[in-house]
Amino acid sequence: xxxxxxxxxxxxxxxxxxxxxxxxxxxxxxxxxxxxxxxxxxxxxxxxxxxxxxxxxxxxxxxxxxxxxxxxxxxxxxxxxxxxxxxxxxxxxxxxxxxxxxxxxxxxxxxxxxxxxxxxxxxxxxxxxxxxxxxxxxxxxxxxxxxxxxxxxxxxxxxxxxxxxxxxxxxxxxxxxxxxxxxxxxxxx
Amino acid sequence: xxxxxxxxxxxxxxxxxxxxxxxxxxxxxxxxxxxxxxxxxxxxxxxxxxxxxxxxxxxxxxxxxxxxxxxxxxxxxxxxxxxxxxxxxxxxxxxxxxxxxxxxxxxxxxxxxxxxxxxxxxxxxxxxxxxxxxxxxxxxxxxxxxxxxxxxxxxxxxxxxxxxxxxxxxxxxxxxxxxxxxxxxxxxxxxxxxxxxxxxxxxxxxxxx
Numbered sequence: 001x002x003x004x005x006x007x008x009x010x011x012x013x014x015x016x017x018x019x020x021x022x023x024x025x026x027x028x029x030x031x032x033x034x035x036x037x038x039x040x041x042x043x044x045x046x047x048x049x050x051x052x053x054x055x056x057x058x059x060x061x062x063x064x065x066x067x068x069x070x071x072x073x074x075x076x077x078x079x080x081x082x083x084x085x086x087x088x089x090x091x092x093x094x095x096x097x098x099x100x101x102x103x104x105x106x107x108x109x110x111x112x113x114x115x116x117x118x119x120x121x122x123x124x125x126x127x128x129x130x131x132x133x134x135x136x137x138x139x140x141x142x143x144x145x146x147x148x149x150x151x152x153x154x155x156x157x158x159x160x161x162x163x164x165x166x167x168x169x170x171x172x173x174x175x176x177x178x179x180x181x182x183x184x185x186x187x188x189x
Numbered sequence: 190x191x192x193x194x195x196x197x198x199x200x201x202x203x204x205x206x207x208x209x210x211x212x213x214x215x216x217x218x219x220x221x222x223x224x225x226x227x228x229x230x231x232x233x234x235x236x237x238x239x240x241x242x243x244x245x246x247x248x249x250x251x252x253x254x255x256x257x258x259x260x261x262x263x264x265x266x267x268x269x270x271x272x273x274x275x276x277x278x279x280x281x282x283x284x285x286x287x288x289x290x291x292x293x294x295x296x297x298x299x300x301x302x303x304x305x306x307x308x309x310x311x312x313x314x315x316x317x318x319x320x321x322x323x324x325x326x327x328x329x330x331x332x333x334x335x336x337x338x339x340x341x342x343x344x345x346x347x348x349x350x351x352x353x354x355x356x357x358x359x360x361x362x363x364x365x366x367x368x369x370x371x372x373x374x375x376x377x378x379x380x381x382x383x384x385x386x387x388x389x390x391x392x393x394x395x396x397x398x
Contacts (some may be wrong), residue, residue, distance in 0.1 A: 030200040174204030
């Protein structure tokens with residue numbers, strides 16, 4: 001196969017969770033995203049240091065990468081290891097942000113020292129407020145996102161609250177997430 | 190926004206997982222409808238259909254084409270949906286049915302008649318009409334596959350072509366006046382190969398991501 005590269009247990013677990021997620025298993029998908037977000041956080045913080053990005057933008061990057069993974073999950077090739085696929089998307093996001101910011105100033109060493117310690121300290125409140133970007137998403141899509149996210153409703157419950165069909169909520173939610181991702185890409189952090 | 194909230198939100202969006210399935214079903218409906226429409230409105234069923242229904246040779250064509258289509262559908266599904274096994278052994282079904290029909294056909298007819306059976310009377314129109322009936326189904330299936338990000342674009346295109354040939358062959362068999370499996374194996378076979386090649390050529394460009 002690809003000589004020397006062995007699949008870590010972690011990647012096998014991700015791979016099987018993702019396969020279940022692709023057949024519609026919501027719980028497996030949540031586990032997958034949670035597990036991936038921890039690894040992403042470590043990776044992104046290291047990357048922020050390397051690219052001279054402030055550490056407080058790390059959580060934004062984690063979220064952007066998760067959103068991107070979500071929207072691209074149809075493109076994951078199940079016959080290949082999942083890790084490289086995830087890391088490639090994360091790396092692209094990181095380079096993207098670094099380029100947008102055009103900051104190349106190295107970060108003081110003291111801050112690098114803190115990375116290990118502060119790892120999951122505030123397991124992720126991002127500075128970037130998606131709420132702010134939400135205002136620019138189409139009203140129907142925004143309502144679907146807000147109802148499902150803030151009120152924790154299922155698609156069916158949201159349909160009841162919004163007075164529409166379950167299918168319409170699913171479509172609006174998916175399209176809303178897609179436009180959020182597009183907005184994130186165009187909107188500098 | 191907290192990352193945990195975002196994860197909850199993403200987990201509730203099941204569209205990405207379901208999308209390709211919905212489109213594949215729609216494409217299958219469109220493919221079958223277009224082939225049936227061409228048969229009924231332009232090509233027409235064979236005139237001796239009443240007598241033909243009394244012979245096994247009439248029915249086995251449908252069996253072969255249907256089993257090819259079913260195998261192709263399962264192969265495409267497995268290609269698009271991670272987690273489903275591809276079960277290659279199912280391809281034995283169409284191969285076995287087809288070979289049995291061919292052997293049976295040859296064993297009950299004299300060798301001297303094989304050449305005329307093979308050429309038949311409608312070889313040209315058989316290949317042309319099967320191709321014509323298969324192009325719209327092929328396009329519909331490829332469009333649905335495009336939403337699913339298959340593993341290997343060329344192979345997915347070729348299997349899409351095979352599925353299109355199964356659908357077009359199934360409906361063409363209502364029209365086809367030929368009763369020999371020497372004819373079916375050659376000319377249905379040629380049309381199938383052509384559709385597979387077209388599917389492969391389009392698929393390797395169109396299904397790339």
